[in-house]
Amino acid sequence: MLVDVPIGLYDENDDETGERGRDCDTFARRVLGSRSSSVFTPPARQAAQEATQDRSHETVSNTNRKIVEKGLSIQAYHIAPGIDEIDSFLTPDDDDERQLRRERIDEAHPEVCFAAFASDQLQYSKASAIGFGERLSALENVIDEPGEMFRAISRDLVDRAEDFKVSAIDPDDVLDAMALAVAASADEYERQTLPEDPPTDCLGLPMQIVYRAENSFESS
Numbered sequence: 001m002l003v004d005v006p007i008g009l010y011d012e013n014d015d016e017t018g019e020r021g022r023d024c025d026t027f028a029r030r031v032l033g034s035r036s037s038s039v040f041t042p043p044a045r046q047a048a049q050e051a052t053q054d055r056s057h058e059t060v061s062n063t064n065r066k067i068v069e070k071g072l073s074i075q076a077y078h079i080a081p082g083i084d085e086i087d088s089f090l091t092p093d094d095d096d097e098r099q100l101r102r103e104r105i106d107e108a109h110p111e112v113c114f115a116a117f118a119s120d121q122l123q124y125s126k127a128s129a130i131g132f133g134e135r136l137s138a139l140e141n142v143i144d145e146p147g148e149m150f151r152a153i154s155r156d157l158v159d160r161a162e163d164f165k166v167s168a169i170d171p172d173d174v175l176d177a178m179a180l181a182v183a184a185s186a187d188e189y190e191r192q193t194l195p196e197d198p199p200t201d202c203l204g205l206p207m208q209i210v211y212r213a214e215n216s217f218e219s220s
Contacts, residue, residue, distance in 0.1 A: 047063045
């Protein structure tokens with residue numbers, strides 16, 4: 001399973017200090033070019049934990065600055081609880097459960113996946129009609145009839161309207177989920193990572209972004 005959530009975080013217990021950013025985010029921005037703003041710099045582990053505790057943006061940003069010498073954007077602050085949730089899920093005390101979870105879940109980024117499918121940088125916002133079509137065309141290079149898949153998922157959401165708030169799901173959310181599912185189904189030889197030899201954080205979680213392509217991006 002691939003999730004659009006940062007995995008592998010800097011920590012106050014790291015030996016390294018000073019201004020730091022994840023290489024995978026740097027490479028992803030390079031790959032995306034004009035669409036690079038979709039890659040957020042994630043918080044340090046302790047900052048993400050504070051955000052989950054409903055601490056203010058200023059407090060969380062100050063904690064982040066102490067660890068990586070950078071404040072935290074408001075966008076990253078709002079997604080930090082989700083980051084902490086995945087981080088906690090992948091770091092249980094039970095050794096066997098921890099290994100099982102880490103074998104099944106990795107980080108990806110939909111825009112990186114689309115760029116890999118298209119073998120080119122994307123030009124338009126996914127929220128626009130032309131950008132939506134651009135991404136469907138990219139998916140056509142990997143799977144048959146992605147438009148029909150999109151319609152099938154949308155019809156299924158109608159059937160599940162009583163189970164959860166389907167009105168909160170935007171069309172580009174479905175498209176992103178399709179991209180991650182398609183990337184997750186890749187054969188081993190098509191599984192690529194940014195960077196090609198990713199480092200791990202102090203808890204052993206890889207700092208990487210997974211994507212599907214026959215050949216890796218040159219920037220990796």
